[in-house]
Amino acid sequence: MGDARRYHALPSPFPMKRGGALHGARVAYETWGRLNDARDNAVLILTGLSPSAHAASSADDPSPGWWEAMIGPGKPIDTDRWYVVCVNSLGSDKGSTGPASIDPATGQPYRLRFPALSLEDVANAAWSLAHEGLGIGRLACLIGCSMGGMSALAYLLQHPGSAGAHISVNTAPQAQPFAIAIRSLQREAIRLDPQWDHGNYDIPARPGGKYPEAGMSIARKLGVITYRSAMEWKGRFARIRLDSEHRDDEPFGYEFEVERYLQAHAQRFVRSFDPNCYLYLSRASDWFDVAGYGDGDVHAGLRRIQLERALVLGAGTDILFPLEQQEQIAQGLRAGGAEVDFIAMDSPQGHDAFLVDIAHYGPAIGAFMATLAGRNEPR
Amino acid sequence: MGDARRYHALPSPFPMKRGGALHGARVAYETWGRLNDARDNAVLILTGLSPSAHAASSADDPSPGWWEAMIGPGKPIDTDRWYVVCVNSLGSDKGSTGPASIDPATGQPYRLRFPALSLEDVANAAWSLAHEGLGIGRLACLIGCSMGGMSALAYLLQHPGSAGAHISVNTAPQAQPFAIAIRSLQREAIRLDPQWDHGNYDIPARPGGKYPEAGMSIARKLGVITYRSAMEWKGRFARIRLDSEHRDDEPFGYEFEVERYLQAHAQRFVRSFDPNCYLYLSRASDWFDVAGYGDGDVHAGLRRIQLERALVLGAGTDILFPLEQQEQIAQGLRAGGAEVDFIAMDSPQGHDAFLVDIAHYGPAIGAFMATLAGRNEPR
Structure with a gap:
């Protein structure tokens, strides 16, 4: 591992949604590209359950990242144009504070004394990095894949106006019983x-x-x-x-x-x-429910999210996050006023298609990012 | 448990397909209805991995069986008309000889000293019961559900002419990698x-x-x-x-x-x-492959099966035995010369639909059995 990984110290105490607070906590992140002077070209990526912040290689860490084909100069998420940030989820063990971290109160790992973790906490920690750490008032685009897609919805619901656009990848507004x-x-x-x-x-x-x-x-x-x-x-x-x-x-x-x-x-x-x-992260995925933001109704919860543009992607072969759930997200975001593209991918690879079927996911994300760039650029 | 359970002593030694032989082995079975004088009204049922031979209640054992709604007087498999036999799989522990049985050579349970078990052995034991035990030259119908559907294919492949008709329920000609x-x-x-x-x-x-x-x-x-x-x-x-x-x-x-x-x-x-x-039974399910009877080709293997009539049922929501596999069975049996009805059930319950969606499976099986009865009856 190189030293591409950076750390953002969270406010201390950092209150947790279900009670308790973290002291001296942090999240790990990596960045690619350059934040422009207007600070309006930032793209934040929230990950699935297990990946680290190392989404792509860089000069500091040339090892391939988990979304290597998607992020880089000239790639779908073009780092010549965008300042790309990927954050390791709060509660994970890839540099962010989680149950395996040392509890400053005891000098021992938290283990099960770590407070109950929700995806809202994961989202708030990511927001703190972007807003308080990197000084980004508004993200050009928030991207969330799998569990990260649920964290992204939590992010947008808790921080209205924090992103202009959103890419929702193979995710759900709530976990279904399967x-x-x-x-x-x-x-x-x-x-x-x-x-x-x-x-x-x-x-x-x-x-x-x-x-x-x-x-x-x-x-x-x-x-x-x-x-x-x-x-x-x-x-x-x-x-x-x-x-x-x-x-x-x-x-x-x-x-x-x-x-x-x-x-x-x-x-x-x-x-x-x-x-x-x-x-902790697995349970947080089961707990998350957009319906909690809409008086028990998923659509009403999604409709509260304020965005200009959104791209919602899903794969028909995904048995964990079935396509109807991405359709639900697209409809909800549209009802909230966003201009939404929904693409049902014809990928055979199931849920993991976003990681491996770059031939389909790459152009879809690249085209969407290009339209965002077009809007932002001086004409 | 009542005393509806009967036992058939297998020939001793009973050779096993992958080597070795059983001594003093038996299979447990139950019957409903009466074998007619022509001995041509027998229906044999082969079960999934875990069920016992107690497919339905009877005077001797009034507790409900695992296919209670399907078998009985006036039910889809009408015991006023048919002599119905259900056999517990060889290798199971519901009365048939299996790894939990006492090995006569040691006086101790076989445990892992039980010889490697294949569905061909399960089928041969069931055939011995029908042919040698009950004196049935030819079954009116052989029914196999789930794993029992694979055992039934093994039965038909190993004992040509042993059944006039076949009902194949939510099964496969081979296990797919999922x-x-x-x-x-x-x-x-x-x-x-x-x-x-x-x-x-x-x-x-x-x-x-x-x-x-x-x-x-x-x-x-x-x-x-x-x-x-x-x-x-x-x-x-x-x-x-x-x-x-x-x-x-x-x-x-x-x-x-x-x-x-x-x-x-x-x-x-x-x-x-x-x-x-x-x-043992789980591994036997993975091993079974009709392609082994067709020079590596499933269709060629199925085509070797000789039947007059067959009914092939599957559920579109079955993820373990997907519908395309039942379609494959139907096509293969048809190519072998049988008149085949294939019904893709619209059941939401997945693989277990045959056990719970009696509203759909009952009439399909009942109608098929009624046509068999019509053919057999004097006109």
Whole structure:
């Protein structure tokens, strides 16, 4: 890792929506491009549950970011034109304060003493970075992907007028019961792992140390299963068997290529993500509900959001955030007065399409960003 | 439980497809109705992974069966007309010989010493019951639901001419990678539970005894999630919260009604199903592949099946056995010379629709059975 990562100190105390406050908390972020003198070319990106702020490479950190193909000079989010900021969610463990951070009151990691986390808190921390940290009065565009799309809605609802435009990517205004069931089961796999031990495993993780590896592995595999689509896998893995070298000698061990793929994903994740942070962010995703801003009605909540322009993207193969939920966002934002483009992507990759189907998501986002640039530029 | 359950002793030794043989093995079954003198009114039902042979109530066992609404006098599978037999799968623990049974060679439960189980073995055991046990030369109809639908294809492929008609319900000619991934993860949840201990938990299960409860609970919940559909749950659970009485005080405990629903399902399953049996039957479902009977081609394999009539049913909301797979079965059986009705059910309940959407599945099966009855009856 290079040193592209910067930190923004949150106001202290930083009050949390469901009670309690953080002291001496911070969020990690990275930036690309240059903030112009008018401070009106800022694009803020809010991430899904697990990514860090390293959305793209830079001179300071040349390693590829999680949205590498999307951000850079001449890319859909063109850093020659835009000042792009990506923030690690409050509650995560990629540099921002979260359950794995040291509680200044005790000198020990917070673990489960971290206050209840909501996506509103994630949004407020991101807003503090943009507004108070970087001095951006109004974002040119707020982008949110997956869980970050829900955080973005929380951002816009809590800070009216804080963005002129918004790109909503593969997200939802509230979790439906299927998504709640999946996330609940992911949390349960971690909670039932004796090595989770009510959050009292080794922090930081170390090889051979106490860590709920089985639970995190199951949670991650279930995540990957629901992030992709049966259609994509049918073409990609079919019923391909592992060669004898890669087979597993354990009883009921892996035999199919798709099992090895899941195992590889799990191995990259385990010990690289803090289990308590995962639990806090996962629960926050279930809790979030735009209906809470509209007297129990999602549409009424969305209608309160003030934007000039919005682009709402979704994939028909997404089983976690089904397309009807992006349609709902588009309709709500439109009813609130925004000019909204809604695009149902024909991507086979399911929820993760925004990360991998750059051939479709890239041009859609690039075209939208270009129209924003056109409006901002002197004529 | 009443005493409706009967047992058929399998030939000893009973050779297994992947090697080894069982000695002194048996399958449990129940029957409804009366076998006529011509012995041509028999209907055999092969079940999904977990059900017992108790498909419907009877005088001997008045408790409701797993397909209670479908089987009985005047019901879609009319026991006034048909002699109905349901068999518990070989490898299960509901009376048939499986990994939880006593190995006569050691006097101890087989556990993982049970030979590798395939659906071909399940089918052969069922065929032995019908042909050798009950003296039925040719079934009027072979019915298979879910995993039982795959067992039925194995039955028909291995025993040509053994059935005149076939009803294929929410099944597949082979597992696709999404289904393999789900089942692999279910098996992994059990395998990773320290109380599984390579199969060395307490048999039979007893309260407080050694049993991989966490693993079985996760496996069952994941099963239930994939047996139903997001659409059904959206209408049924929405974001309904548990009242304070039913909430869970554990950290990250249950808050939503959908979580309680899953927990109730898991509680009914845990300690009532043997984990090793689950692993054997789950793996057999992944292994089964009609393509193996068609030089690597599913259609060619299906085409080898000889039937007069077939009814193939599927639900568009089934994510585990997608509708295209039932279409594939219908096309293959048709190419083999059968007169085939294919019905894509408009059921919101997903894979489990055949168990709960009797309003749609009942008339479809009833009408098909009535045409069979018409053909068989003297004119």
